[in-house]
Each structure stands twice: as C-alpha cells, then as structure tokens.
Amino acid sequence: xxxxxxxxxxxxxxxxxxxxxxxxxxxxxxxxxxxxxxxxxxxxxxxxxxxxxxxxxxxxxxxxxxxxxxxxxxxxxxxxxxxxxxxxxxxxxxxxxxxxxxxxxxxxxxxxxxxxxxxxxxxxxxxxxxxxxxxxxxxxxxxxxxxxxxxxxxxxxxxxxxxxxxxxxxxxxxxxxxxxxxxxxxxxxxxxxx
Amino acid sequence: xxxxxxxxxxxxxxxxxxxxxxxxxxxxxxxxxxxxxxxxxxxxxxxxxxxxxxxxxxxxxxxxxxxxxxxxxxxxxxxxxxxxxxxxxxxxxxxxxxxxxxxxx
Numbered sequence: 001x002x003x004x005x006x007x008x009x010x011x012x013x014x015x016x017x018x019x020x021x022x023x024x025x026x027x028x029x030x031x032x033x034x035x036x037x038x039x040x041x042x043x044x045x046x047x048x049x050x051x052x053x054x055x056x057x058x059x060x061x062x063x064x065x066x067x068x069x070x071x072x073x074x075x076x077x078x079x080x081x082x083x084x085x086x087x088x089x090x091x092x093x094x095x096x097x098x099x100x101x102x103x104x105x106x107x108x109x110x111x112x113x114x115x116x117x118x119x120x121x122x123x124x125x126x127x128x129x130x131x132x133x134x135x136x137x138x139x140x141x142x143x144x145x146x147x148x149x150x151x152x153x154x155x156x157x158x159x160x161x162x163x164x165x166x167x168x169x170x171x172x173x174x175x176x177x178x179x180x181x182x183x184x185x186x187x188x189x190x191x192x193x194x
Numbered sequence: 195x196x197x198x199x200x201x202x203x204x205x206x207x208x209x210x211x212x213x214x215x216x217x218x219x220x221x222x223x224x225x226x227x228x229x230x231x232x233x234x235x236x237x238x239x240x241x242x243x244x245x246x247x248x249x250x251x252x253x254x255x256x257x258x259x260x261x262x263x264x265x266x267x268x269x270x271x272x273x274x275x276x277x278x279x280x281x282x283x284x285x286x287x288x289x290x291x292x293x294x295x296x297x298x299x
Contacts, residue, residue, distance in 0.1 A: 010197035018206045025213040025233060034225035034289075041229050044210070048236055051206070054198060055243045057258050067265050072232065072272045079276045080225050083283055101216035105209040112208045116201045124200050127250035131258035139255050140262075150259060157266045164270035168277035 014054055020047040026102070038077050045069040056130040203244030210237035222291045224283070228275050235268045 024043035031037040045068040052061035116122050129135055139146045140154060210233060217230030239261040246257020283289055 007197045014198050014202065018202070021206065022209055022213070025210055025217075028226070028229060028233065029213060029217050029220065031226070034223050034229075037226050037229055041233065044233060045236065048210075048240060051203070051240065052243060055203065055247060057243055060239075060243065060258060060261055063262070063265060067269060068232075068236070072269055075272060075276055076225065076229065079279060083280070083289060101220050104216055105212040108208040108212040109205045112205045113201065116204060122200050122204070122245075122248050124198075124247050125250045125254065128247045128254035129251060131246070131255055135255055136258060136262075139252075139259060153263060157263055161266060161270055164273045168273045171274075171277040172280045174281070 010054055014051065017047040017050040017054070020044075021051070022105075029102070034080050035077065038073060038080060041076075042069050042073050045073065056128070059131065059133050059136060198247075200244050200248050203247075204241060207237045207241040207244060210240070224279050224289045224291050227291060228272070228279070231275075232268065232272065235264060235271075239264050 021044050024040045024047070027040035028037045028044070031040060045064060049061040049064040049069070052058075052064055140150050143151050214230045214233030214237060217233065218227050221227060221230070242257045242260050242264075244257075246254050248254075249257070279289075282294055286293065
C-alpha cells in the first residue's frame with residue numbers, strides 16, 4: 001500500500017517537472033528578449049534537477065543547480081547585460097517557421113514511444129543502484145578496482161577547464177583593449193574592428 | 195524498485211532536445227542560439243541518466259558518471275562561447291547572427 005503510494009507520488013512529481021521543463025523550453029523558443037529566454041532556461045535546469053533526483057541521482061541534481069542554474073546561467077545573464085546596448089536586442093517574435101518547428105518535439109516524442117515500446121522495448125532494472133556520492137566516488141577515484149580510465153578523464157577535464165578559462169580571458173581582454181585604445185601589436189590578429 | 199518508466203524519461207529528453215534544436219534553427223539572436231545548445235546538452239545528460247536505470251548493479255553507475263564530465267565540458271563551452279560573443283560583437287553593435295557573414299564571399 002505504502003509502496004503504491006510512493007510510486008504514484010514519484011510519477012506525479014515527474015509529470016510536474018516534465019510539464020515545467022517543456023513549458024519553459026517553449027518559452028525559450030518564443031521569448032522576445034534573450035534575458036527572458038535565460039530565465040526560462042533556468043526554469044528548465046531547475047526542473048531537470050528535480051528529475052535527476054527522482055532518477056536516483058541526487059548528486060547530479062545538486063550539480064545541475066550549482067553549475068548550470070548557478071554558474072553557467074549567471075555568466076550568460078551577465079554577458080547579455082554587458083552587451084545590452086546593441087540596438088537590435090529586442091527581437092520580433094519568431095515567424096511561422098518557428099511555430100511549425102514546434103511540431104518537431106511532438107514527432108520526436110511519438111517516434112521514441114514507438115521505438116521503445118514496439119521495436120526495442122526498454123524496462124527498468126530492479127537491481128539498479130542509487131547513485132549516491134558513496135557509490136560514485138569509488139568508480140571515479142579508486143583506480144585499483146575501476147581502472148585508471150575515469151580518473152585520467154577527470155584530470156584531463158581539469159586541464160581543459162584551466163585552458164578554457166585562460167583562453168576566454170585572453171579573447172575578451174583583447175577585444176576590450178582595442179575598444180578603448182588602438183595598439184599596433186593587437187591590431188592585426190584575428191578579430192574584426194572597424 | 196523502479197518507480198518511473200524509463201520510456202517517459204527518454205521521451206522527455208527527446209522532446210527537450212528537439213526544442214533546443216528548434217531554438218538553434220529558428221532564432222537568430224546569438225544568445226538564444228547558445229542557450230539552445232545548452233538545452234540540447236542538458237537533454238542528452240537526462241537521456242544518459244534515464245538509460246542508466248535499465249542496467250543492474252554496478253553497471254547502472256556509469257550512466258550517472260558521464261553527465262559529470264558533460265557538465266564540465268558544457269561549462270568550458272559556455273565560457274569560450276561567451277568570450278567569442280563579446281569578441282565578435284565589439285565594434286559591430288549587433289547580436290543578430292545573420293550580421294556576421296564576412297566569410298561568405
């Protein structure tokens with residue numbers, strides 16, 4: 001009895017999160033200002049974090065809120081506000097072509113239901129583990145049992161993030177420099193200015 | 195005990211992916227295109243997590259690990275992408291993707 005109640009509750013929450021996610025994504029597609037779109041995307045991220053938690057992955061849910069809704073979307077909103085003086089920032093609503101594209105998700109959904117029920121049915125496994133931090137950490141860091149693959153990947157991601165941050169600072173710095181004063185050393189490399 | 199049907203998760207991921215694709219194709223604002231790409235990346239993560247619930251035992255943990263790396267890659271991608279947007283919009287005073295067509299001819 002209690003178990004049935006839990007299953008019903010999980011499905012109700014999933015339906016709620018899915019509705020919010022799809023509604024926010026449609027809002028992103030039809031938004032007039034990119035700032036509105038960014039807030040809609042935050043809505044998608046937050047409801048997706050709820051779906052992760054329902055899918056026995058609380059760590060990913062927290063990470064989704066911290067990294068996506070927190071860090072990445074903050075960066076996007078910040079840059080939108082920095083470049084807000086561009087004259088064509090407020091854009092007209094998408095044309096008829098965009099609204100016909102709304103049929104695309106419907107077609108994909110129907111195709112997936114057909115694929116996973118008729119052609120290659122998928123079933124949830126009763127022995128799937130809950131991906132808590134205690135279970136994920138050994139797979140990632142314990143190289144004696146899981147092999148060095150994920151650990152190497154983890155280190156490489158660290159290097160990649162460092163390189164990305166340095167590159168982003170260099171890219172943005174140069175364009176800001178040439179905006180204020182024209183230096184001969186940075187005049188001819190890559191970016192356009194007129 | 196599995197509570198949510200994996201099919202429903204896959205359908206949600208597919209619908210969100212195609213909505214992100216629609217944003218990338220239909221909108222011409224640079225920021226909206228970037229956000230559409232972010233939405234597509236997110237829905238693939240959701241697909242990984244959904245499929246991981248169909249494996250038994252330790253194999254079910256792998257699908258929860260891959261999104262960790264994808265999120266890190268997405269952070270680097272947003273970082274570089276926004277720096278490039280700042281770079282190309284300076285001196286242009288527009289954020290319309292159709293305005294950047296210097297490589298056309």
